[in-house]
Amino acid sequence: MSRTTNRLISVLLAVFTMISAVFVIIPPVSASAASEVIGYKITYTSKYAKLTLTPKSSTNTIYYTTNGKQPSESSKKYTGTIATARSVVIRAAEYDRNGSKVATIRYTLCPRVLTPRITAKTVSGSEYITVTTSTANAVICYTTDGTTPTQRSAKYTGSIKTEPGKVYTFRGFRTGFTSSRTASCTGKEINGSKADSDQERVLELMNKERAAVGASALILDETLCKAAAIRAEEITRKFGHERPDGTRYVSLLNELGIVNKAGAENIAEGFLSADEVMSGWMNSSGHKKNILNSTYTHIGIARYVSGGKSYWVQIFGAF
Numbered sequence: 001m002s003r004t005t006n007r008l009i010s011v012l013l014a015v016f017t018m019i020s021a022v023f024v025i026i027p028p029v030s031a032s033a034a035s036e037v038i039g040y041k042i043t044y045t046s047k048y049a050k051l052t053l054t055p056k057s058s059t060n061t062i063y064y065t066t067n068g069k070q071p072s073e074s075s076k077k078y079t080g081t082i083a084t085a086r087s088v089v090i091r092a093a094e095y096d097r098n099g100s101k102v103a104t105i106r107y108t109l110c111p112r113v114l115t116p117r118i119t120a121k122t123v124s125g126s127e128y129i130t131v132t133t134s135t136a137n138a139v140i141c142y143t144t145d146g147t148t149p150t151q152r153s154a155k156y157t158g159s160i161k162t163e164p165g166k167v168y169t170f171r172g173f174r175t176g177f178t179s180s181r182t183a184s185c186t187g188k189e190i191n192g193s194k195a196d197s198d199q200e201r202v203l204e205l206m207n208k209e210r211a212a213v214g215a216s217a218l219i220l221d222e223t224l225c226k227a228a229a230i231r232a233e234e235i236t237r238k239f240g241h242e243r244p245d246g247t248r249y250v251s252l253l254n255e256l257g258i259v260n261k262a263g264a265e266n267i268a269e270g271f272l273s274a275d276e277v278m279s280g281w282m283n284s285s286g287h288k289k290n291i292l293n294s295t296y297t298h299i300g301i302a303r304y305v306s307g308g309k310s311y312w313v314q315i316f317g318a319f
Contacts, residue, residue: 036103038062038094046134048083049111049178055094056103064092073099084109086176113138113172113180115259117298117319120162120185120222127162127187129222131170138174143167148182162187185222199225199301201274202314206291206299209282215294221317224300227252228313232304235267235311249315258317264290266314274303277312290316 039054053062062078063071071093082090087110094103113135120129131140140156141149146167156170166187172180199220207217231249238244243251249265266287271277281287290296296316304311 038092038103038105040105040107042107042109044112044114046114046136047085047111049109051082051090051107051109053078053082053092053105057096060094060096060102062092062094064090066090071104082109085111087111110178111135111176112178113174115181116140116170116172116183118168118170118183118185118222119219120225121220128159129162129168129185130159131156131183133172133180135172135174135177135180138172138177138180140170140172142170144169146184183223198274198303202278202301202312203299205274205278206314209278210292210294213292215292216297218296218299218316221298221300221319223256223258224298224315224317225302226300227256227258228300228302228315229304231265231267231315232302232311232313233306235269235313236304236306236309239267239269239311241265241267253315260317260319262295262316262318264293264296264316266290266312266316268312270309271312272310277310281314290314 036056038056041052041054043050043052053064055062061073063073063075064078064082065071065075066088068089068091069075071091073095075093078092087108090105090107090109092105093101096102114133116131116133118129118131120127122128131142133140139151141151141153142156143149143153144166146169149169149171151173153171160168162168162185164187167184168187169182169184171182203218203220210217230252231243234243241249243249245251250263253260253263266281268277268280268287271280281291291314293316295318298317298319300313300315300317302313304313
């Protein structure tokens with residue numbers, strides 16, 4: 001190989017080394033971690049929608065805007081739940097102590113009409129349902145074929161006499177609010193097992209006990225009564241608060257779409273009448289505590305007879 005060729009190779013190697021060195025000393029482009037979503041929870045009251053944000057780290061700071069603009073460290077600092085009575089776009093960014101953006105969120109926060117509550121009552125052998133929502137000025141619409149109601153559906157104006165087997169579905173609407181979740185029931189006997197007089201007597205005795213301690217009267221709830229009826233049959237096979245499939249009784253509430261802020265279950269067997277079972281429950285500290293608990297607002301009651309023995313269930317809820 002000639003001296004000229006060797007010199008040329010040396011030059012090329014030197015150039016390659018210089019280029020390599022250049023690539024080594026250029027720092028890599030930093031990847032943004034802001035693709036992470038800030039943890040959040042949405043809750044609703046009769047007037048407000050509430051957004052609660054949870055930072056990735058307690059040492060981080062969240063800033064947010066309500067005008068659609070990108071938030072920065074000069075935006076409003078998040079210090080607690082954001083509440084709104086109208087639709088608003090919330091944009092938030094979370095920064096660590098080094099000033100790096102680590103997470104973001106964009107959420108359209110809008111009040112929601114609270115889910116209608118269905119209360120069933122039997123009068124002269126017929127079932128009547130009344131429907132309410134805690135959202136003021138909301139209009140409730142309904143269907144009777146199992147479809148989801150729209151604002152063009154029939155408007156609820158008062159108590160409805162049900163027909164066996166017919167599905168009644170309700171939904172609340174209000175201008176400026178997100179429509180509510182649906183609530184449904186099927187026309188039938190309230191507890192699906194035994195005479196409604198048992199329910200009415202237990203409810204009457206229970207509300208007398210509550211009134212004596214200043215607690216508000218419980219409202220008989222159709223869906224909770226359905227759950228109580230199922231549980232009354234289940235405890236004939238496995239007596240206790242654990243279901244025959246091994247899950248706790250609350251799994252039934254989840255299956256039926258019952259969202260409780262609080263809940264409890266009283267069960268009993270062998271008592272022959274509503275008066276007897278209420279006396280038994282009131283003489284048991286745990287059962288009595290549930291009956292008098294002022295947190296609860298609604299109740300489901302059922303009695304089931306098997307092998308000549310009565311099985312009783314109360315399921316409490318706060319809505």
